[in-house]
Amino acid sequence: MRKNIIAGNWKMNTTLPEGLALAKGLNEALKGKTPNCDVVIGTPFTHLASIAAAIDTTKIGVAAENCADQEKGAYTGEVSAAMVASTGAKYVILGHSERRAYYHETAEILKTKVGLALANGLTPIFCIGEVLEEREAGTHFEVVDGQIKDSLFELSPADFGKIVLAYEPVWAIGTGKTATSDQAEEMHAHIRATLAAKFGNQLADDCTILYGGSMNAGNAKELVSKPNVDGGLIGGASLSVENFMPIIEAFDK
Numbered sequence: 001m002r003k004n005i006i007a008g009n010w011k012m013n014t015t016l017p018e019g020l021a022l023a024k025g026l027n028e029a030l031k032g033k034t035p036n037c038d039v040v041i042g043t044p045f046t047h048l049a050s051i052a053a054a055i056d057t058t059k060i061g062v063a064a065e066n067c068a069d070q071e072k073g074a075y076t077g078e079v080s081a082a083m084v085a086s087t088g089a090k091y092v093i094l095g096h097s098e099r100r101a102y103y104h105e106t107a108e109i110l111k112t113k114v115g116l117a118l119a120n121g122l123t124p125i126f127c128i129g130e131v132l133e134e135r136e137a138g139t140h141f142e143v144v145d146g147q148i149k150d151s152l153f154e155l156s157p158a159d160f161g162k163i164v165l166a167y168e169p170v171w172a173i174g175t176g177k178t179a180t181s182d183q184a185e186e187m188h189a190h191i192r193a194t195l196a197a198k199f200g201n202q203l204a205d206d207c208t209i210l211y212g213g214s215m216n217a218g219n220a221k222e223l224v225s226k227p228n229v230d231g232g233l234i235g236g237a238s239l240s241v242e243n244f245m246p247i248i249e250a251f252d253k
């Protein structure tokens with residue numbers, strides 16, 4: 001059975017004291033509750049160790065938002081997957097559209113990062129998604145298939161089974177313009193079919209596929225009601241407990 005996950009992506013927001021307060025606030029809000037989904041927060045590298053030490057990591061998983069494409073050594077300013085894992089983080093967000101667009105992360109670089117993340121026991125939350133021009137040209141299925149194939153299809157089935165996917169149409173990220181639940185469901189079902197053709201029905205069925213793009217308290221329930229939408233990767237609305245909790249509660253019956 002695949003997991004439902006609600007994951008926050010704080011991006012380059014919050015100082016360490018602000019991030020700690022946010023994480024502790026979420027930890028407090030979840031006390032005594034058993035959400036019907038796993039909860040993850042993706043924080044800047046500088047916050048990972050302090051946050052992992054300050055919260056109940058059996059209830060809230062901690063994610064880095066990136067890791068290096070090298071194992072170790074003379075790569076000034078980089079943070080390796082081993083370093084991320086040593087903080088207590090259990091996840092790493094890879095292939096976010098902002099990293100692909102602004103930091104020129106190619107499919108090949110991402111393939112290497114995924115391998116290093118897995119080798120260090122981290123669960124990659126691997127982001128895929130088309131830009132507006134691709135959706136308007138009707139090439140969105142092809143684009144997303146290409147992103148999956150080029151970075152993940154050389155994984156063994158066992159390693160592929162450890163990946164979480166996040167479909168994030170780039171035109172919906174930070175724009176307030178959410179994909180409709182039907183658009184999300186259509187793409188997620190397509191992705192599952194692509195995975196089934198490569199890895200078989202069981203692995204495809206077990207793969208958690210998150211939706212990301214202006215998900216919020218108002219639209220989360222409708223999105224996660226779709227059979228192939230297993231949760232969300234949330235940017236803006238993960239930056240306050242008040243906005244994030246109702247998204248977690250979208251899985252409540």
Ligand code: PEP
Nearest residue numbers: 173174212213214235236
């Ligand atoms: C994201 O950055 O992954 C994201 C989905 O952002 P937002 O929720 O702000 O659109």
